[in-house]
Amino acid sequence: MRAAVYHGQKDVRIEDVEPGVVGPAQVRVDVETCGICGTDLHEYAAGPIFIPGDDPHPVSGEQLPVTMGHEFSGVVSEVGEGVTSLAEGDAVAINPILCCGECRQCVEGNYHICDSIGFVGLSGGGGGFSESVVVDEHQAVPLVEGVPIEHGALVEPLAVGLHAVRRAGVQAGDSVAVFGSGPIGLSVIQSARAAGAGDIIVSEPRPARRELATESGATTLIDPTETDAVEEVREHTGGGADQTFEVAGIETTYKQSIQATRPHGTTTIVSIFEEEASSHPIDLVLGERTITGTLAYLGGPRSAEEYGMVIDMLASGALDVDPLITARIDLDEIVDRGFESLLDPDSDQVKILVTPR
Ligand SMILES: [Zn+2]
Ligand SMILES: [Zn+2]
Structure with a gap:
């Protein structure tokens, strides 16, 4: 499948990569939309920062090159053994947090400030700038009636x-x-x-x-x-x-x-x-x-917490994605019309959404 892969500063390539394999308690999500984040820009222009360069990330075990994209939504296309809360066809927003599950913060439920904090799409584990991503069941948070799949890609920045x-x-x-x-x-x-x-x-x-x-x-x-x-x-x-x-x-x-x-x-x-x-x-x-x-958002193995709150607030109209979305582009255009355009100081772009399929 095609993916935007980070090899180093100013070196993001559209490549063919192997799709992930769905294990127990995991699901495959066919990506609908993935937003470009300020963090992605920092990685592109001045990285690697969060992306593991010299040493593998302690949770994912991966390092360069990695697929990018952590603000995404999609449709569940395959469910692993033991998955109970999701079924094929479910529309979901992804909570990209990767955590160790063992440090003091994780034990207290504060996964977002884990000693080994990482994010899908930065620290390994695939990324939303690709056709599909395999995530743990709890990372795929179901969207509710009235929230279009595309808007699911904005749940991550809104949760911040x-x-x-x-x-x-x-x-x-x-x-x-x-x-x-x-x-x-x-x-x-x-x-x-x-x-x-x-x-x-x-x-x-x-x-x-x-x-x-x-x-x-x-x-x-x-x-x-x-x-x-x-x-x-x-x-x-x-x-x-x-x-x-x-x-x-x-x-x-x-x-x-x-x-x-x-x-x-x-x-x-x-x-x-x-x-x-x-x-x-x-x-x-x-x-x-x-x-x-503050960093990121609450949510993880025990509940969707702030991710779920944002989805409900989108459904009620308390949050509105329209002022955020300024462009929609294809995966092939991610460098020129994506990263470079957002780095241009004269650009009026805010959030650019990428369609990877
Ligand atoms: Zn982000
Ligand atoms: Zn931890």
Whole structure:
């Protein structure tokens, strides 16, 4: 079958690979759609980062070259021995988390912060940029009536936003400031809206992304190239937002997100930073601000948790994929019209969906 295979930085090839073999408690999923993630871009432009380069990944046992793609949906086409919750023909979204099942976090059910955390499509185990993928039964989360299969590919990034908002503890009426409105920023904005946030202030330099922020629930927009984003947030909120989210992954927004938080407020870092960023500890001490980080989403062997919540929120209309999807392309186009187009600083692309079949 055809797959987009990562061989190294700026070296992703469309190749013929062997389809995976379905073992006990596993299913084969014929991929319908797979989204290109910011993480994929980091791997393409500056990797390998998450992709195991020199040593095999402790859970998958695999290393370069690996098939990419971790934000995908599809249809179950084969079920292994002992599978009880799924049948051929079921439409599913994939929870790509790979975990050891044995470390303290796994034992506590926090698989997403496993000591050996990995993801299908980055750490081995095949990937959504291929015709089919074999996953464990619990990784294939059934879609519900009213959620098209294509939208299932957005469950992963939307779950990242939902988890960030839940972990931050956003309360109804809270003022929220979001720094960056790429796909994850938009997910955070939508989940903040769903949580009943009051003012949702978004700082984003690209006009097209500010527009999408509005469609996702932003109530106030800031162009940080025109004004002082921190001053602007403080002015709008009377001294700082209750909750701020850093979703751009650069030092400037790291500092801004802390400084724009009100005393006793919380700053949540959602981005995966490529480089170190510094801020002055006095910003935390004066005002007793809290800074925290979030990764991925809850869900795993015991339940679908946040994956299931996102699917229900898509069905009810509390979350909306339309502002996120900006293009649909074929597997052959993944480098030129996918990665390269998203890396272009003048591009208006946000989420590009790839059809691998
Ligand atoms: Zn992702
Ligand atoms: Zn673990």
